[in-house]
Amino acid sequence: xxxxxxxxxxxxxxxxxxxxxxxxxxxxxxxxxxxxxxxxxxxxxxxxxxxxxxxxxxxxxxxxxxxxxxxxxxxxxxxxxxxxxxxxxxxxxxxxxxxxxxxxxxxxxxxxxxxxxxxxxxxxxxxxxxxxxxxxxxxxxxxxxxxxxxxxxxxxxxxxxxxxxxxxxxxxxxxxxxxxxxxxxxxxxxxxxxxxxxxxxxxxxxxxxxxxxxxxxxxxxxxxxxxxxxxxxxxxxxxxxxxxxxxxxxxxxxxxxxxxxxxxxxxxxxxxxxxxxxxxxxxxxxxxxxxxxxxxxxxxxxxxxxxxxxxxxxxxxxxxxxxxxxxxxxxxxxxxxxxxxxxxxxxxxxxxxxxxxxxxxxxx
Numbered sequence: 001x002x003x004x005x006x007x008x009x010x011x012x013x014x015x016x017x018x019x020x021x022x023x024x025x026x027x028x029x030x031x032x033x034x035x036x037x038x039x040x041x042x043x044x045x046x047x048x049x050x051x052x053x054x055x056x057x058x059x060x061x062x063x064x065x066x067x068x069x070x071x072x073x074x075x076x077x078x079x080x081x082x083x084x085x086x087x088x089x090x091x092x093x094x095x096x097x098x099x100x101x102x103x104x105x106x107x108x109x110x111x112x113x114x115x116x117x118x119x120x121x122x123x124x125x126x127x128x129x130x131x132x133x134x135x136x137x138x139x140x141x142x143x144x145x146x147x148x149x150x151x152x153x154x155x156x157x158x159x160x161x162x163x164x165x166x167x168x169x170x171x172x173x174x175x176x177x178x179x180x181x182x183x184x185x186x187x188x189x190x191x192x193x194x195x196x197x198x199x200x201x202x203x204x205x206x207x208x209x210x211x212x213x214x215x216x217x218x219x220x221x222x223x224x225x226x227x228x229x230x231x232x233x234x235x236x237x238x239x240x241x242x243x244x245x246x247x248x249x250x251x252x253x254x255x256x257x258x259x260x261x262x263x264x265x266x267x268x269x270x271x272x273x274x275x276x277x278x279x280x281x282x283x284x285x286x287x288x289x290x291x292x293x294x295x296x297x298x299x300x301x302x303x304x305x306x307x308x309x310x311x312x313x314x315x316x317x318x319x320x321x322x323x324x325x326x327x328x329x330x331x332x333x334x335x336x337x338x339x340x341x342x343x344x345x346x347x348x349x350x351x352x353x354x355x356x357x358x359x360x361x362x363x364x
Contacts, residue, residue: 003096004177005143006068008127013059013236016147016166016178019052021155025260025283032159035138035236035279035302038196038331039102043142045334046099046119046191048183054149054156055142056172059236062105062130062139067096067122068177095121096180097144098128099191103136103199103303118192118341119144136199136303137234145183159280161237189340201300203313206291207320209265214250215290222248223266223290227309228274234306236280240273247272250288258286264293264301276301296323 007014019040020033034040034057041051099119100107107114110126122128133139149156149167158166167178212220226245233240249272261267265277267287276293277285279302293301294315304310315323 002069002179003124003182004068004179005096005147006066007172007174007176007178008064008066009174010063010172010176011058011061013057013061013171014063015057015158015160015171016054016149017057017157018054018155020157020279021153021165024153028283029153029162030159030280030283031263032165032236033155033157033279034140036102036140036299038198038299038327039138039140041331041334042117042193042196043099043101043140045338046101046117046193047097047142047144049142049144049146051331053142053146054166055140055146057102058105058130058133058139058141060133060137062132062141064127064129065141066127067124069124093124095123097183098122099142100130100140101142101193101196102139103133105133105139106131115192115341117195119190121190136305138303143180143183145181148179148181161280191338192341193334193337193339198297198300199303201297201304201310203311204301204304205294205297205313205315205320205323206266207294207315207317209289209291211250211288212290214288215248215268216251219248219250220290222246223274223312224314225311227311229307229309230276230301230304232306236278238275238277238281239301239304240275241266243274248274248290250290258284261285261289262292264295264298265289266291266293278302294320294323296320296327 017034017040019037020031021029022031025031040055043055044051044053097119101117104116107116108129109120109122114120130139130141152164156165158169158171160170163169167176172178222245226243228241228243231240231242248268249270250268261277261281261284263277263279263281266274267277267285267289268274269287274290291312
């Protein structure tokens with residue numbers, strides 16, 4: 001028997017994701033991985049995990065989860081079971097430290113509201129519920145130490161179209177029991193992080209792509225001076241854009257040679273509609289790509305609410321590199337942004353372990 005996060009119910013898009021599997025695109029394997037890398041770094045910082053530790057990604061709808069002892073069904077692998085059993089005795093009756101990040105959801109533990117983007121203790125049997133995403137699209141739920149699963153090509157990320165990674169290569173569903181690694185990291189105080197500014201962005205920075213010259217000056221100008229919004233036709237592979245600028249089709253049509261596709265590429269199909277290619281994009285493609293969203297803004301475009309107006313901002317390659325450098329530095333500085341969350345004494349399961357009274361000289 002091992003300690004697990006049992007899925008009571010879950011939205012259709014809940015899956016395990018880390019930073020993906022770079023380096024295999026040449027073999028036809030997409031990089032995949034988390035849609036919001038900043039949020040993954042946040043949720044792991046809150047728990048003291050390594051920043052690339054795989055977490056549960058929830059798309060628009062969350063689910064209900066509880067800490068439980070694993071049953072004898074639906075076990076992923078012998079290796080995973082052996083690792084889980086090693087920590088079972090230590091964790092079976094102990095609370096588990098959990099955290100959330102990304103798009104804010106209504107969060108409750110046994111019906112008690114909890115703040116988002118915080119860490120919190122959950123006792124075995126308590127029900128953690130994440131509702132609907134508000135303002136953005138992708139939300140994250142993590143446990144201290146992470147989950148036990150078998151990496152595929154160096155990553156635990158789920159790639160549903162290929163059927164590998166994560167838990168049995170598919171999104172989690174009701175009844176699944178996800179074994180926990182366990183962790184000795186239990187902060188004396190729940191931690192929180194400030195709201196993420198990138199979730200409110202109204203402009204997305206781009207650089208011209210290598211195929212931008214097949215588009216007319218009129219189309220390129222429209223890309224830079226028109227309002228866009230993400231349509232409801234979006235998933236982990238890409239997001240189709242809406243605009244009043246008219247067709248974005250290239251002058252040469254669809255005659256380009258199929259070549260490697262980059263995350264953030266803005267490709268234009270034969271119908272003249274632009275699509276931003278995201279984490280689960282195809283490895284290669286023949287549609288012309290007019291520009292590429294810079295790496296530092298990929299989280300922002302992935303989280304852009306459906307229908308929210310935004311504009312593209314053209315910058316230089318040098319500026320894009322500087323922006324990425326600043327973002328990496330900001331992620332490295334996340335631990336310094338942690339703040340303690342004030343809790344009520346009755347909500348602290350290990351209250352007696354704290355030295356609440358100090359400096360007493362004598363008691364009469």
